[in-house]
Amino acid sequence: MFVPLDLSRNTIILAIGFGLAWRLARLGLNPTVDRIIEMLAQAGSPAALIALGINLFRFEAKGEKLDILVMCALKPLAISAAAFGLAKLLGLHRSRPASSCCSRRCRPAPTRITLRFSISGW
Structure with missing residues (x-):
């Protein structure tokens, strides 16, 4: 019932708090421990994708074919609407070139946000 007390007992909140305190104290990590944490961080995304794939493997599309087609x-x-909205919100324009390399010999690649809608006639 008492939320701050429940949050103070949550292990995830405690880990975040201890990590923040460690960082603010500017204490370093042992290189071995640092490498282990780095490897665990790199393994997080593939493990999540495997778990998602296992759950999707069990999914059966019986009766949800119309829903799947509508979503697709x-x-x-x-x-496209989100890209267009973000481009307008951030003030991105097609005429702004952005360099894709660091040397003078490279040509700047134009930054383009293109939204193409084609309605083909029969």
């Missing part, structure tokens, strides 16, 4: 049709529209 709306996903490109939603992503």
Whole structure:
């Protein structure tokens, strides 16, 4: 019932607090421990993808075919709308070039956000 007391007993919150205190105290890590933590951090994303794949393997699309088709049709529209909205929000324009390399011999690659909608006639 008492939320701060429950949060103070949560191991994730405690780990974040101790990590923050360690960082603010500017204490270093043993290189071996640092390497182990780095390897665990690199293994997190593949492990999450494997767990997601296992759960999706058990998923059966019985009766949800219409829902899946609607999601597949709306996903490109939603992503395009989000890209267009972010481009407008951040003030990105097609005419701003961005350099893709560090030497003078490279040509700058144009930064483009393109939204193409094609309606083909029969």
